[in-house]
Amino acid sequence: MKRRAALQLIAALGAGATVPPGALEEILAGIDRAVDRPVDVDEWESAVREYGFLINRQPVGSLINDLTADIIGIGALLKRDNAQRTDLLRISAGLSALLAIEFGDIGNRRGARLTWGTARRAADASGDRDLKVWVRAREAEEAFWFGLSPQEIGARTTEAIRISGGIPNSGLPRAYAVRASLAAERGDEATSRTTMHELSDVFEGLPDSVTSDPATFGWNEARFRWNEAYVYTLLGGPRARQAVDGALALYPPGTLGPVANLRVIDGMGMIAGREVDMGLDHTLAALQELPLSPARRRMTGQILRTLPEEARALPAARELRILTSA
Template structure:
């Protein structure tokens, strides 16, 4: 059943059609089955780490097939009637795989599949008993819920759950949760909430171990902190936005296409706010032409750039050209 569901999902993604109803549920149906004693858990953990390193450097959806195949394999391990000594470790692996899969599903616009994958990640993390992981799947899901334009109430609930489970213990997931709150406050134009939540985020970040070599999805790095600051300052027309953007950009490697492109779009908004309207529009258009990759929130950012335009500039040919990208991202 699971292999058939995996084939249906892969075929649908390849054909650009909707994932068949029930396929995602079938894919994760082994979570409640009896657990066996899997071999090679360290290899599985390394695999999750590797996925986390590359998920932001490849075109959206590139990892879906491999992730699905690995989730099927983990599901088969879950069904082995043997010792349950490795149950917690296996659940951690499944949570990590499901979380990265949810990110990739969201980036290709498969919102329901992303939602179901995040639910599976939360279920697995809770079963693992790993508090930091439980916080991470909720904090990261809160961020991604914002970028896939789910209701603010959903973002707020996920972030609050993460913060509640963390109970003051600093972790990457707790930082993700506060970052999600920053995005919502900035989108609403709530300057006071932006400032206070950024302070919360910085306090958490200051207490995190900073391993510059850890590029996994379960890490929170300075680049992400500066990205959140840049986002908040850009949409609140903060005069520090340009400096913040340059700082954030300098922290991302050249192959981090999605965050660098999104920062470039914010730069276009800053230029428009500085009355460099034509130059800002052209910067945004060039940015979109140079990075064809889809990612969650890209259309949202383009719309926000257009929203910064004064009324008489929204009919400019360049504005119409940029608007065309909102239906193609």
């Protein structure tokens, strides 16, 4: 078994290919058993945080192979280590959620749906209330950008808010942000603004451990301003411009996805303010920097649907249609 794993590893490295899941673990297992190495929960939790940090800084889909390999590793540990089952379930929920996000970003809806189901079940089995809220809110967020049924998205946000019991955690602001975005998209300004006030109250009550976390499991001021930018751009008004500028100033260099999305939101605001040519060019430039994620595709679709009739034949508008239909 170890010899086969070693040959697989050598062949993969020589060809510049992905290391087969489980091969490296099988090679190292003998040493770990010899030193009676226990499961290092802190090490696994650190790996989850690392993935969460990288997911917005690496090309979409680039973490799928590594996440899959680690989920296989956690699955093997769950079979033999009942003493730390709760911790391992919590880790597997985090890894599965991140894998589901990656599947969604490359357009693999079936993979995302199946993996979100696993993430939810693992979170529930762990008994970690905050994690149960986060998984459902994050799933709702991804479903929103993927353009799934508003009823399904609303059910997930309602479930997340109910499970939270009103106690602020990293998942709760996501649930309110999705609810506000849904209302803004359907033109329900009153509900959207009310929900944004609720989001603001939740944000103010978040513990420092959540607001200081720059990775996907946290919720800091940059995320809050990002969602303000999106909702208030849809609703219109001067607050949108302030929110976009505020969010852009808060994201550190290397945060690729959120910044590209903000630039599309900025383009959306320009077009709403009748700066159509500038807004189209701005959006097109943002889309050409990175692959077209579900969020950028959805926002671009909104731009194209709301373009003035006379602007729909512009070259930039035609190019945006081609990009979003690919």
